[in-house]
Amino acid sequence: MSVQAVAKTSAGAAAYADKTAAYFVGARADFCAKLPANPDARILEIGSGSGETAALIKAAGKCGYYAGVELFADAARQSEDRIDTVLVGDAATVPLAFPDGHFDALILSEVLEHLADPWAVLRRVAPLIKRGGLVLASSPNVAHWRVLRTIASGDFRHEASGVFDRTHLRWFTPKTFAKLFEDTGFAIETLGPVTPFAARTRAISKLTGGRLDYLFMTQIMIAGRKV
Numbered sequence: 001m002s003v004q005a006v007a008k009t010s011a012g013a014a015a016y017a018d019k020t021a022a023y024f025v026g027a028r029a030d031f032c033a034k035l036p037a038n039p040d041a042r043i044l045e046i047g048s049g050s051g052e053t054a055a056l057i058k059a060a061g062k063c064g065y066y067a068g069v070e071l072f073a074d075a076a077r078q079s080e081d082r083i084d085t086v087l088v089g090d091a092a093t094v095p096l097a098f099p100d101g102h103f104d105a106l107i108l109s110e111v112l113e114h115l116a117d118p119w120a121v122l123r124r125v126a127p128l129i130k131r132g133g134l135v136l137a138s139s140p141n142v143a144h145w146r147v148l149r150t151i152a153s154g155d156f157r158h159e160a161s162g163v164f165d166r167t168h169l170r171w172f173t174p175k176t177f178a179k180l181f182e183d184t185g186f187a188i189e190t191l192g193p194v195t196p197f198a199a200r201t202r203a204i205s206k207l208t209g210g211r212l213d214y215l216f217m218t219q220i221m222i223a224g225r226k227v
Helices: 029-034 052-059 073-078 118-128 145-152 174-182 199-207
Strands: 002-004 042-046 065-070 085-088 103-109 129-140 186-193 219-226
Touching (some): 065 073, 129 174
16 A cells, blocks of 8 residues: 655644544445445545545455545555555645546545535546546535524534534535536436435425425435546
């Protein structure tokens, strides 16, 4: 495994100094399940953390090469046995020494809300994904009814995690999250909650024809394709 540019923690990474190690871990089994079985596939993850998702995907035989971009140097070091190549630095500026169309899939798990300009980052990364390549991404939903209730009360607290995480720079609704990808070279195939709706919420969704689903998604998940 190659860890590149781990010389010094950047000023951006310093903002995460109070995060515990648990903040950077957690395999995305839902993303793994959506990937086709292909031991020759190449996958790029932006915000690869400690590499748990990479390890799960490789163990499932869904890729043969996994590359990551991770802002936080300590998390990148912890992934050294899980990721083939990890570039340490800001996804907006770190050199991406890969040819166009190199990757079969792109993964962005709870990372775009941390970027100053996620549109620029996606436009920068998009050429590296082959035409028809899969993109899987998720982000907190600022239009969830509990969030709207908090804002309506006049509060916008900064917290250690969740929608009001103090390191978030952008906020998305399901509609604006999908548009972010549509505007940067991807076509959306599915959009829904990360955690499936409970029975009561499914009933509400059915009665309303899905028009109010955005109120009940704690986190948004999209699957799409590079166009």
